[in-house]
Amino acid sequence: MLKQSYAGVRSQSAAPPLFPSYLANGDWDVVHRVPINTLRPTQASVGMRSVSAKMRRIGFHQSNQRKFDRYLERRAIPVVLGPRRDFYMIDRHHLGMALHRAEVAEAYVAVIADFSAISRASFFSCMERNGLLHPFDRSGRRIKPGGLPKRIQDLAHDPYRDLAWSVRRLGGFKKTAKPFSEFRWADFFRSRIAPDAIEQDYETAVRKALQLARTRQARALPGFAA
Structure with missing residues (x-):
């Protein structure tokens, strides 16, 4: 894998075609190291339990700078270059938030596509059409897409996103390459489990969510495993 300081890639003036399933293995030929505060989210929230878990792993690897650099390189954040040549991250928001909270200044990114030449309105329309935006x-x-956070540190906490994360870790559904798939599970649980239940007894809420993940109503969701 080639590492570079970001210098830019060829811009596209027309709306791009549909994306391939590029997230299947997370392997890219070239990665760039950029400041975390330059990353623009394409979703509004994360689960803070998941962020805390990633922070613990980051802390474990930080004791050896060379190994930590390799750890980050292997977890390059996929981005699309958008208007004003901003980096719009299309995955690994939890990692980005964890790095910010751990006061890590830079992360590796892989520029999947350059859409910086199209208008802002066309950019957001194209991103959503391709499933790369969760407004x-x-x-x-x-x-509105313009209402999404401008900085990684502005992501809000969604307890149902944590619930989906916990259920997946316990085998309730399979991880898929489709961006934002766990939000579909979070919304599924949101309509069936009260927020007070999560706040008062998280483990019980997880057990209930596991049961719901195996019901017929969940069959259409990505990664259904029952």
Whole structure:
């Protein structure tokens, strides 16, 4: 894998075609090291339990700088270059938030595509059409793309995103390459488990979510495993 300081790639003036399933293995030929504060989210929320778990792993690897650099390189954040040549991250928001909270200044990114030459409105339309934008707030309500956080540290906490993360870790559904697939599970649980239940007894809420993940109503969700 070739590492570079970001110098830019060829721009496309027309709306791009549909994306391939590039997230299947997370392996890219060239990665760039960029400041974390330059990353633009394409979703509004994360689960803070998942962020905390990633922070613990980051802390474990930070004792050896060379190994930590390799750890980050293997977890390059896929980005699309958008208007004003901003980096729009299309995956690994939890990792980005964990790195920010751990006061890590830079991360590796892989520029999947350069859409910086198209208009802002066309950019957001194209991103959503290709499933690379999740314009919904932490309560699952739709928002305008321009209302998404401008910085990784501005991502809000969604407890249902944590619930989906915990259920997947326990085998309730399979991880898929489709971006934002766990938000579909979070919304599925959101309509069936009260927020007070998660706050008061998280483990019990996880057990209930595991049961729901194996029901017929969940069959259409990505990664259904029952």
